[in-house]
Amino acid sequence: MPLTEIEPVNRESTAAIIARQLREAIMNGSLPPGSQLGETELAGRFQVSRGPLREAMQRLVSEGLLRSERHRGLFVIELEAEDIRDIYAARLAVEGAAVIRILQGPRDEAVAGLEEAVGDMAAATQGEDWSAVSEADIRFHEVLVAASGSKRLERMSRTLLIETRMCLSALRLTYASDEERVTEHKNITEAISEGDQEKALSLLEAHMEDAVRRLAPGTSLLSR
CATH class of the missing domain: 1.10.10.10 (Winged helix-like DNA-binding domain superfamily/Winged helix DNA-binding domain)
Known part of the structure; x- marks a missing residue:
């Protein structure tokens, strides 16, 4: 046909x-x-x-x-420590590539979307709506990858974020205050807004590393 x-x-x-x-x-x-x-x-x-x-x-x-x-x-599936490390290592590769692409061109729209997600996360934290906090968290990373303009990065990110959702309930219980979670995303957004690639990538890596260590104590992104 x-x-x-x-x-x-x-x-x-x-x-x-x-x-x-x-x-x-x-x-x-x-x-x-x-x-x-x-x-x-x-x-x-x-x-x-x-x-x-x-x-x-x-x-x-x-x-x-x-x-x-x-x-x-x-x-x-049941996520073991190695699965968690693998998920976040893959996310770091995908989202790090997205950050670089964003900073190679106009970034106002990307920053606006990220700021909106951070604002929603902060509001949900204040209202103790943990489901909404997780949704805003995921949306932040969806916006980050989508703003790169790469359909392949978006496609790779999709399944990784689905698996990440399985971690978020457990992850929330590890924070002394959910304000920490909001601050991490806010700092990444500010670095992107400033056009500081080294800082943005460093903060993104620290964000992923922190999640791995909270979810799988004794494990890190660099462990084998």
């Missing part, structure tokens, strides 16, 4: 809808680490046949959110 005859698909597929809902359940803890996904139960809940359900679950396997055990089924 000639490419000119291909028409855009406007409606999200059943498998995509199921995958999105399962992904959200993993991210918000409704499906905690180690949970087994039963096909019969889930097919009943979604009121769908097993075909689209299996397709959806395989998408999450390819994203690294589910693991398959032979003769046992599919389980939500």
Whole structure:
């Protein structure tokens, strides 16, 4: 079929809808680490046949959110210390590249988006709305990568941020004050606003390193 005859698909597929809902359940803890996904139960809940359900679950396997055990089924991944180190090391590479690209061109729009996310994080912290704090935290890093203008960096970042969401509840409990979390993001934003690449990258690395050490004591980005 000639490419000119291909028409855009406007409606999200059943498998995509199921995958999105399962992904959200993993991210918000409704499906905690180690949970087994039963096909019969889930097919009943979604009121769908097993075909689209299996397709959806395989998408999450390819994203690294589910693991398959032979003769046992599919389980939500459990993040070990090495997984956490790997996630944040990969994020540092992607987000560091994004910072460099932002600073190579106009950065006003990027800074405005980052400042908005920091403002939302501060407001949510004041209101003790921990879910909103986490959402603003994730949005800050989404804005940072999106502002680079690189679709490949965005694509690589997407799964890493999904896995990061699984860490955020545990991460919050390690802060003596959530103001620390807000300050870290504010300082990165200010360095980008000032056009100080060395400072921005240094602060970003310290931010990722701090998260690793809080989530997996005794581990660091540089450990092997």
